[in-house]
Amino acid sequence: PPSVAADLPAHELDEPPAWATQRGADDEVLRALDRLDWGGPGALQASRETLERHAGTLAPLILPRLSGLGPDRAALASKLIEVLGREDPDTPGLLDALILHAQSPSGLEAKAGLRVLAESRDHRALRGILPRLMDADLAVRSYARAALSQVARRGDVVAQNVILGELEQQPLDPDLAFLTVAAEFEDRPRVEALLHAAE
Helix, strand or coil: CCCHHHHCCCCCCCCCCHHHHHHHHHHHHHHHHHHHHHCCHHHHHHHHHHHHHCCCCCHHHHHHHHHCCCHHHHHHHHHHHHHHCCCCCCCCCHHHHHHHHHCCCCHHHHHHHHHHHCCCCCHHHHHHHHHHCCCCCHHHHHHHHHHHHHHHHCCCHHHHHHHHHHHHHCCCCCCHHHHHHHCCCCCHHHHHHHHHHHC
């Protein structure tokens, strides 16, 4: 007797149904996020490529993961922060999370947060950057100062004033990176005075 399957009508699709595509994308993203925790170099690269394809949709998945991490998970936190750097900066809670992690006692986590905050066009990013300018950890301090320079270069007046203020306090031993970026600032009288003092 013919099988039951043979009696069923044949349905073929040129493309997978919407529900299958959606479920597949979700599963793919979740697997990629999981691999960030345990994957070796090859798995990490595959995860990053997958996550790049879904950039702009990941913040709602990443923010809860990030907030649930303990202080012993700095390596994973830094990877998740890196991914957040490609997400919509206006996502609710995203900037607050970056500021929080930029203030982390973990240098690895703080540097990741500072790296992303450096690209932020929101003035509030300074809340994560300014407290680390004189950090005891030289690497964290360097990241914070580089982030402040980037924010100042984009025209943030508060960031520019912080840089000018420091340069004015140390005219004989200026931070050369700060001096270089300050040369582009609008406040020409202060800038010219600093450049003259540094000659």
